[in-house]
Structures are given as C-alpha cells and as structure tokens.
Amino acid sequence: xxxxxxxxxxxxxxxxxxxxxxxxxxxxxxxxxxxxxxxxxxxxxxxxxxxxxxxxxxxxxxxxxxxxxxxxxxxxxxxxxxxxxxxxxxxxxxxxxxxxxxxxxxxxxxxxxxxxxxxxxxxxxxxxxxxxxxxxxxxxxxxxxxxxxxxxxxxxxxxxxxxxxxxxxxxxxxxxxxxxxxxxxxxxxxxxxxxxxxxxxxxxxxxxxxxxxxxxxxxxxxxxxxxxxxxxxxxxxxxxxxxxxxxxxxxxxxxxxxxxxxxxxxxxxxxxxxxxxxxxxxxxxxxxxxxxxxxxxxxxxxxxxxxxxxxxxxxxxxxxxxxxxxxxxxxxxxxxxx
Amino acid sequence: xxxxxxxxxxxxxxxxxxxxxxxxxxxxxxxxxxxxxxxxxxxxxxxxxxxxxxxxxxxxxxxxxxxxxxxxxxxxxxxxxxxxxxxxxxxxxxxxxxxxxxxxxxxxxxxxxxxxxxxxxxxxxxxxxxxxxxxxxxxxxxxxxxxxxxxxxxxxxxxxxxxxxxxxxxxxxxxxxxxxxxxxxxxxxxxxxxxxxxxxxxxxxxxxxxxxxxxxxxxxxxxxxxxxxxxxxxxxxxxxxxxxxxxxxxxxxxxxxxxxxxxxxxxxxxxxxxxxxxxxxxxxxxxxxxxxxxxxxxxxxxxxxxxxxxxxxxxxxxxxxxxxxxxxxxxxxxxxxx
DNA sequence: TCTGATTGTGGAATCGATTCCTTGGAATCG
DNA sequence: CGATTCCAAGGAATCGATTCCACAATCAGA
Numbered sequence: 001x002x003x004x005x006x007x008x009x010x011x012x013x014x015x016x017x018x019x020x021x022x023x024x025x026x027x028x029x030x031x032x033x034x035x036x037x038x039x040x041x042x043x044x045x046x047x048x049x050x051x052x053x054x055x056x057x058x059x060x061x062x063x064x065x066x067x068x069x070x071x072x073x074x075x076x077x078x079x080x081x082x083x084x085x086x087x088x089x090x091x092x093x094x095x096x097x098x099x100x101x102x103x104x105x106x107x108x109x110x111x112x113x114x115x116x117x118x119x120x121x122x123x124x125x126x127x128x129x130x131x132x133x134x135x136x137x138x139x140x141x142x143x144x145x146x147x148x149x150x151x152x153x154x155x156x157x158x159x160x161x162x163x164x165x166x167x168x169x170x171x172x173x174x175x176x177x178x179x180x181x182x183x184x185x186x187x188x189x190x191x192x193x194x195x196x197x198x199x200x201x202x203x204x205x206x207x208x209x210x211x212x213x214x215x216x217x218x219x220x221x222x223x224x225x226x227x228x229x230x231x232x233x234x235x236x237x238x239x240x241x242x243x244x245x246x247x248x249x250x251x252x253x254x255x256x257x258x259x260x261x262x263x264x265x266x267x268x269x270x271x272x273x274x275x276x277x278x279x280x281x282x283x284x285x286x287x288x289x290x291x292x293x294x295x296x297x298x299x300x301x302x303x304x305x306x307x308x309x310x311x312x313x314x315x316x317x318x319x320x321x322x323x324x325x326x327x328x329x330x331x332x333x334x335x336x337x338x
Numbered sequence: 339x340x341x342x343x344x345x346x347x348x349x350x351x352x353x354x355x356x357x358x359x360x361x362x363x364x365x366x367x368x369x370x371x372x373x374x375x376x377x378x379x380x381x382x383x384x385x386x387x388x389x390x391x392x393x394x395x396x397x398x399x400x401x402x403x404x405x406x407x408x409x410x411x412x413x414x415x416x417x418x419x420x421x422x423x424x425x426x427x428x429x430x431x432x433x434x435x436x437x438x439x440x441x442x443x444x445x446x447x448x449x450x451x452x453x454x455x456x457x458x459x460x461x462x463x464x465x466x467x468x469x470x471x472x473x474x475x476x477x478x479x480x481x482x483x484x485x486x487x488x489x490x491x492x493x494x495x496x497x498x499x500x501x502x503x504x505x506x507x508x509x510x511x512x513x514x515x516x517x518x519x520x521x522x523x524x525x526x527x528x529x530x531x532x533x534x535x536x537x538x539x540x541x542x543x544x545x546x547x548x549x550x551x552x553x554x555x556x557x558x559x560x561x562x563x564x565x566x567x568x569x570x571x572x573x574x575x576x577x578x579x580x581x582x583x584x585x586x587x588x589x590x591x592x593x594x595x596x597x598x599x600x601x602x603x604x605x606x607x608x609x610x611x612x613x614x615x616x617x618x619x620x621x622x623x624x625x626x627x628x629x630x631x632x633x634x635x636x637x638x639x640x641x642x643x644x645x646x647x648x649x650x651x652x653x654x655x656x657x658x659x660x661x662x663x664x665x666x667x668x669x670x671x672x673x674x675x676x
Numbered sequence: 677t678c679t680g681a682t683t684g685t686g687g688a689a690t691c692g693a694t695t696c697c698t699t700g701g702a703a704t705c706g
Numbered sequence: 707c708g709a710t711t712c713c714a715a716g717g718a719a720t721c722g723a724t725t726c727c728a729c730a731a732t733c734a735g736a
Contacts, residue, residue, distance in 0.1 A: 003692055014716045019694060027713060044471075049451040050391045051692035054721045059388065061431075061452075069417045072410065079407045082434050091448055093399075094432045096420050110429055113387040114399075133382075221617070250617055257621050279559070279588055280618045283595050341722055352686045357724060365683055389722035392691045 002043045011039035022047070053115060061091045062306060063111030065104055065121045067146075067188075068220065069096040071247045073276050073295055074122065077144070080299025081120060088307055090117070099185075099218055101125040112139060118306040123148040125187040140309045144302040147189035154309070156301045157190075158293040159319040160275060161197040164242075166324045167273055167291065168201035171240050174332030176271055180213040180238035182227045182248055188219065194244045194275055213238060217248050224251025232263060239270055240330070246276035253284065271330040286328030294320040340381045349377035360385070391453060399429045400644060401449030403442055403459045405484075405526075406558065407434040409585045411614050411633055412460065415482070418637025419458060426645055428455070437523075437556055439463040450477060456644040461486040463525040478647045482640040485527035492647070494639045495528075496631040497657040498613060499535040502580075504662045505611055505629065506539035509578050512670030514609055518551040518576035520565045520586055526557065532582045532613055551576060555586050562589025570601060577608055578668070584614035591622065609668040624666030632658040 008018035013032060020028050021036035039045075053059040064081050066074040082092045093116065095107030104124045108131060111119055118140035123131065127150050135141050135152040143155035171179060181198050184191030199209045215230060217223030224243060228251070231238060243249045252272070256263050264270040266286055273289040274281070281288035297320055305315045346356035351370060358366050359374035377383075391397040402419050404412040420430045431454065433445030442462045446469060449457055456478035461469065465488050473479050473490040481493035509517060519536050522529030537547045553568060555561030562581060566589070569576060581587045590610070594601050602608040604624055611627040612619070619626035635658055643653045 001692090004694095005692080015693080016695075016717075017715055020715090023694085027715090029714060032715080046447075047451055048392075048453060048692055049448075050388055050397065050453045051721090052694070053388045054386075054392050054692080054723090055694045056721085069413060069420065072413075075407060075410075075413045078432075079434060082407065082432070086444075091431060091433070091452070093429060094416075094420065095429070096417060106424075109384075110387075113385055114429070115386060115388045253621050254617075279592075280622075283591050284618075284621055285623050339722090342724095343722080353723080354687075354725075355685055358685090361724085365685090367684060370684080386722055389691090390724070392693090392722080393724045394691085 001048075002045050003048070004045070007036060007040045007043055007045050010043055011035045058117050059115050060089055061093060061114070061116045062303070063093050063095065063107070063114070063116040063119045065095040065097055065107045065111070065119070067097045067099050067104070067122045067124045068247070069094075070221075071219070071245070072278055073246055073293065076295040077122075077299045080296040081303055084300045084303040088303070090303075090307075097122075097124050099124055099220065101128060101187075104128065105130045108134060118142070118310050120144055120302045120306060122146055123151070123189065126150075126189050126192075127187075140306060142302050142306045142309065142315075144298055145190055147193070149189075154305055154315045154317055156298055156305060156318040156320070158295075158298060158322055160194060160291055160293070160322040161200075163291040163322040163324040164194065164197040164275070165201040165204070167242070167289070167330075168198060168205070170324075170326060171271055171273070171330060172202075172205045172207070174271075174330070176240040178213070178236070178238040179207070179209070179240045179242065180215070180231055181209070181242045181244065182215045182217055182224060182231070182252065183244040184219040184248075185216060191216075191219070191244060198242060217244075219245050219247060221247045221251040221254075224248030224253075225255045226251070228252040228255045232259075237264060237270075239264075241270065241272055243272070243274045246274060246278050249274040249276070249278075249281075249288070249290075253288070267329050267331045273330050277325060282327065284329075286331070289327045289330040290325050292323045292325060294322065339386075340383050341386070342383070345374065345378045345381055345383050348381055349373045396455050397453050398427055399431060399452070399454045400641070401431050401433065401445070401452075401454040401457045403433040403435055403445045403449070403457070405435045405437050405442070405460045405462045406585070407432070408559075409557070409583070410616055411584055411631065414633045415460075415637045418634040419641055422638045422641040426641070428641075428645075435460075435462050437462055437558065439466060439525075442466065443468045446472060456480070456648050458482055458640045458644060460484055461489070461527070464488075464527050464530075465525075478644060480640050480644045480647065480653075482636055483528055485531070487527075492643055492653045492655050494636055494643060494656040494658070496633075496636060496660055498532060498629055498631070498660040499538075501629040501660040501662040502532065502535040502613070503539040503542070505580070505627070505668075506536060506543070508662075508664060509609055509611070509668060510540075510543045510545070512609075512668070514578040516551070516574070516576040517545075517547070517578045517580065518553070518569055519547070519580045519582065520553045520555055520562060520569070520590065521582040522557040522586075523554060529554075529557070529582060536580060555582075557583050557585060559585045559589040559592075562586030562591075563593045564589070566590040566593045570597075575602060575608075577602075579608065579610055581610070581612045584612060584616050587612040587614070587616075587619075587626070587628075591626070605667050605669045611668050615663060620665065622667075624669070627665045627668040628663050630661045630663060632660070 008015040018036050021033045085092050097104035101124050120142050122145045131151045141153040183195045215227035217227045275291045277290035277292035308315045346353040356374050359371045423430050435442035439462045458480050460483045469489045479491040521533045553565035555565045613629045615628035615630035646653045
C-alpha cells in the first residue's frame with residue numbers, strides 16, 4: 001500500500017508538508033502543492049481514512065439502525081438518510097435490528113466502537129439500557145419514527161393522531177359499528193401511539209375498544225395474516241380493521257385474497273385501512289385507504305438534527321404530520337353519511 | 339474517552355497485557371485476565387475499532403454498493419448481505435448509486451479509503467475505470483446481479499434465460515402475435531441479458547423483435563410508466579409486454595390503472611409479464627405473471643464468495659436459476675394452446 | 677542439577693495520517 | 707538598518723490499539 005510517506009518521498013518533501021498539500025491547508029506554496037499532487041497521482045495514492053480518523057476527531061460516518069429493512073417504510077427512510085448524509089459528506093453504516101432488541105444493541109455497540117460521529121436509531125423497544133447509556137455519555141443520538149421514554153435524545157416522529165382521528169370519524173360516520181385494530185408490539189412506541197390515537201378517537205364518539213378488538217402483531221408481514229385470521233375466527237366479526245403498518249397490511253391483504261370465498265367482502269362488510277401508504281395500495285381492487293407518512297422528510301430531518309447536534313447546536317424534538325387518503329376499501333356500506 | 343491505557347493503569351498491568359487479556363490471547367494468566375476484565379467493566383471501557391483496524395489488518399467491514407435502494411429487489415439483496423455478513427462478524431456499509439455511474443464511483447472510492455475488507459457491487463454501468471482498477475490492484479471485489487465485462491472479479495448472477503424462454507413460449511403458444519419489451523439501460527449488463535434472452539426465444543419461433551418493440555427505461559418506476567405509454571401511443575399496439583424489472587413494472591401498472599378506459603384490457607388484449615416477482619403481484623387483479631429471482635440467495639452467495647476471497651480461497655462465478663410464475667395477466671386470449 | 681523449552685509479562689515499535697512546535701529566511705515597519 | 711512579524715517547511719509527537727521482542731520465572735527431560 002502506498003502511504004503518504006511514499007508520496008512525500010517521491011515529491012522530496014516531509015510527510016507533514018505532503019499532508020498539508022493534499023488536504024488543502026492554507027500556508028503551502030503552489031510549487032510544493034503541485035509537486036505533491038503530481039506525486040500522489042503518479043503513485044495512485046489513496047488516503048487511509050482509518051489512520052486519518054484516529055488522529056483527527058471524527059470519521060464522517062453516521063450509523064443508522066433500523067428495525068426492519070424489509071419494510072418499505074424503513075427502506076425509504078434509509079434512502080433519505082443516506083441521501084442527505086452523502087450530500088453533507090457523510091457515509092452511512094446501516095444495521096438491521098429485525099425488530100429484535102438484542103440485535104439492535106449489537107449494532108449500537110458495534111457502531112459506537114467504530115467511532116461513528118452520530119447515530120440514528122429506530123428504537124425497537126421503548127427501553128434500552130445501551131441507548132440510555134449512549135445518550136447519557138453524550139454520544140450524538142437521534143431517535144426516529146418511535147419514541148423511547150428513558151432515552152435522553154431528540155426525536156423526529158410522524159404524528160398520525162389527526163389522521164387516525166379523521167379516519168375513525170369517517171368510519172363511524174359511514175356506519176361502521178365494530179372497529180378493530182391490528183397494531184404492533186406493545187414495547188414499540190409507535191405501536192402504542194397509534195393504538196392510543198385510535199382508542200381516543202373512538203372514545204370521542206362514545207365508543208369503547210374491547211380487548212378482543214385489539215390484536216398485537218410484530219409489525220411484520222406474517223403477523224398481519226395471522227392476526228387478521230384471528231379476528232375473522234371470532235364468534236362475531238368486526239366490520240372495520242385498521243392495520244398499523246404497511247408490512248402487516250401486506251399479510252392481511254394476502255389473507256383476504258386467499259380466503260376470498262369465506263372472508264367478508266371489502267368494503268361492503270369489512271372496511272380496511274392502513275397506517276403507512278405504499279405505492280401499490282392504489283393498484284388493488286378495492287384500492288386501499290391509507291395514512292401516508294412523511295417518510296423521506298423524517299429521514300432528512302433526522303440527519304439534519306444529528307448534524308446540528310454534532311456541530312454543537314441545540315436541537316429539539318420534531319413532529320411531522322400525516323395525510324389520510326380515503327380510498328375504496330373504506331367506502332361507506334350503508335351510506336349513512338350521505 | 340477511556341482507553342486501554344486507563345484500563346491497564348487501573349488493573350496495574352501493562353497496556354500490552356491488557357490488550358491480550360481483552361482479546362482472549364492464549365498466554366494470559368487467569369488472575370490477570372480477571373483483573374483486567376474487572377477494570378474494563380468498571381471503567382465502562384469501549385475499544386476503539388478505528389485504532390484496532392489501523393494496527394491490525396482488516397476492519398471486519400464490507401462495502402455494498404447497490405444501484406437503487408428504492409427497488410425492493412435491492413432491498414432484499416441488501417438485507418441478505420447484511421444478514422450473512424453479521425453472522426460472519428462483519429458490518430456492512432451501504433452505498434446507493436441511484437443508477438448513476440458517477441455516484442457509484444464515489445462510493446467505491448469512499449469505501450476503499452475506509453479500508454473495507456471487501457466490496458460487493460451491483461455495477462450500474464458495464465464499464466467503470468475505478469472498478470477495473472480496484473480489481474486489478476487486488477482489492478477483494480464481487481459483482482452481483484449484473485456482469486461487468488472489463489472488471490476482473492467473480493460475479494454471482496441470476497440467470498433468467500430459461501425462465502424468459504419459457505415465458506415467451508407460453509405467450510406465443512397462447513396466441514400472442516406482437517410482443518414488446520421494456521428493458522433497462524443498454525449499459526446495464528442485466529438489461530442486455532434479459533433483452534437478448536427475450537429476442538433469442540422469439541427467434542426460436544421464427545419471430546423477430548423490431549426496434550419499435552424494444553423500449554429502454556432506466557429501471558426505475560417512472561420510466562415504466564413512460565415507456566409503456568410510448569408503446570401504447572404507437573399506431574399499432576403490441577398484445578404482450580415484458581417488463582424487465584419490478585420497479586418499472588410498478589410504473590407500468592400505474593399507467594394501466596390510470597388509463598383503465600383507453601388502455602387495452604389485461605389479459606384479453608394485452609398480456610403483461612415482469613422480470614422480478616414482488617409479493618403484491620399476486621394481490622392485483624388480474625394477478626401478475628412474473629419471474630422470481632433468487633434474491634436472498636444472490637446476496638448470501640455474494641458474501642460467501644467475498645469471504646472466501648478474503649480468506650485467500652479461489653472462487654468462481656456463480657449462476658442461480660429463476661422461476662416463472664404464470665398468473666392471470668398472461669392468460670391465453672383465444673385459448674390457442676388448449 | 678543443568679540445559680532447553682515454555683509461559684507470562686512489560687517495554688517499545690508500529691500502523692498512516694494529522695498537528696503541534698521549531699526554525700530559517702523573507703518581508704515589513706519604524 | 708535593525709527589530710519584529712510572517713510564512714513555508716521540516717521534525718517529532720500523537721491518536722489507541724496490537725504485536726514484536728526481550729526477559730524472567732517456571733517446568734520438563736536427561
């Protein structure tokens with residue numbers, strides 16, 4: 001491997017001068033600058049970022065730990081994070097927790113050991129001693145998509161309360177009597193928030209949400225199928241289902257497609273709505289009512305906040321709104337609102 | 339920051355001994371081992387991977403450069419790469435080239451500077467001086483999904499030739515007269531291969547593929563819409579379209595959905611098939627005929643091959659087969675095969 | 677009991693770049 | 707013209723861990 005010493009030798013200067021010439025330091029004579037540049041080019045010199053990072057502070061790298069890479073929501077988030085970071089001159093190391101707190105901690109540890117300049121985490125569980133400690137030690141940390149109560153770090157979240165309220169209003173007004181929700185694990189903050197918003201909106205109509213109408217999946221495809229099947233297997237069947245993320249929605253729709261004969265028709269006997277909008281929801285028949293999250297904006301903001309933190313600026317939490325798209329799958333069954 | 343010197347000091351041993359105790363070297367007395375472990379724990383010591391990497395060779399990191407993170411195919415690939423790597427004790431740095439050769443080179447350079455132990459690349463263009471040079475310099479490199487002629491590196495590809503031949507046979511046998519293809523850019527090896535397989539299969543039936551029936555998109559969503567629109571705008575309209583990847587298929591289906599009145603009905607007047615199978619293809623009506631790639635296997639194999647290379651073992655190219663799923667969108671229009 | 681191998685430990689060199697500190701020489705100013 | 711500042715450049719220290727080398731102590735075999 002050709003190092004800066006080789007370049008310095010070839011250019012007939014000291015390593016320190018070579019370093020200055022290559023990193024564009026102010027006080028370098030143009031003549032020496034040119035000689036070093038030429039030597040570097042000729043020797044095909046590639047600086048060693050590991051050595052640089054050791055001496056100077058900062059690796060110009062940020063770590064991103066997402067809870068499930070297979071979920072398109074996180075893909076888009078990762079893409080936005082990557083994009084924004086690159087533009088700011090940072091690389092991104094991605095870790096995939098697979099909704100597994102242990103794996104999340106593994107990645108947080110690895111990334112901290114690698115001296116990332118900052119960390120963006122979608123917390124799988126609401127409490128994590130490691131995250132707590134990292135925040136306390138002063139490592140730069142930003143939480144995204146899900147809150148984590150005991151971690152002292154700024155967060156940027158999608159606030160779906162208004163959109164969920166709007167959705168519930170619509171369902172009630174179009175005559176739905178028996179609403180159910182398939183949400184995520186109780187430990188995930190986003191899961192709890194969506195459930196709470198759903199319950200509150202119902203309460204505003206004087207309706208309760210009995211335990212049998214609350215199913216907890218794990219935010220992944222299979223559990224959507226399983227939990228919808230469970231709802232459909234009961235003695236009485238709800239006439240509206242709200243699925244709390246896109247991956248579980250895929251599983252739920254798959255259930256309906258494979259049980260076309262026995263399952264209630266959508267939207268006539270069963271309304272379906274999803275938190276998180278995916279491009280293909282509009283291609284189904286019936287098209288699928290969904291709440292769109294500002295996914296890319298979440299990723300962008302998270303990076304901006306992290307960079308602010310790194311630069312020593314104060315940052316505060318951010319909430320971004322969601323948008324409800326009413327489509328065919330929640331069309332009123334008896335037209336009560338017309 | 340607490341360093342290994344602090345730990346050594348606290349344990350009353352030399353830094354070298356502390357290092358040995360922590361990394362599990364053979365010749366360390368149990369007593370000293372315990373004392374160092376205790377001190378490390380007490381001081382909450384976290385080893386600095388940057389310093390370690392500088393001294394020892396290897397960063398236990400592999401770089402992955404994909405051509406489009408928003409494409410679910412690459413997401414799944416990335417997931418498999420990440421998963422396999424983690425199990426082998428490696429982290430993954432992901433770069434997203436966005437189908438842009440310049441951005442690809444940016445990431446290859448960055449990753450090499452970061453001293454990744456190896457690189458997995460989905461080459462955006464078939465020729466890249468930087469990749470060529472990296473391979474020539476002996477950097478560990480594996481290409482995946484797309485070949486790159488001038489790069490001396492092993493590759494692992496999905497070979498869709500058989501599946502495409504099978505698809506074309508079926509289309510011809512069910513009476514389709516005028517087949518068209520929406521493929522990717524000519525510089526992408528996978529795009530060229532799929533086109534060639536399609537053309538060869540047609541030739542075997544004595545059919546040609548006129549230039550007007552070959553549209554080149556950029557493998558992304560919008561271009562699927564645009565190119566299908568172009569095909570539908572001609573004076574004569576094909577009765578079958580083969581879309582060469584999943585992202586463009588999304589755009590194409592969107593076109594059909596938004597032009598439901600003017601577009602030819604599927605499958606009666608237009609058969610649609612896609613290279614790359616996505617979970618929601620089976621949920622559409624009509625369900626979508628698609629060729630399934632061994633996506634996760636590609637990612638796994640790529641990592642295995644890379645690790646073999648790193649370990650100094652010989653590796654050779656690998657081809658994995660694809661599977662055709664015939665669904666409703668290519669149902670015979672006039673039942674010619676029955 | 678004496679050699680020779682083995683084992684545990686400390687000290688110092690090392691990885692490759694950056695940066696602090698010095699210094700010789702040129703430029704500036706009174 | 708002498709004193710002070712400024713600038714370009716070299717030398718050496720540094721980042722934090724690993725690893726080579728040396729050395730003492732223990733142990734085995736003859």
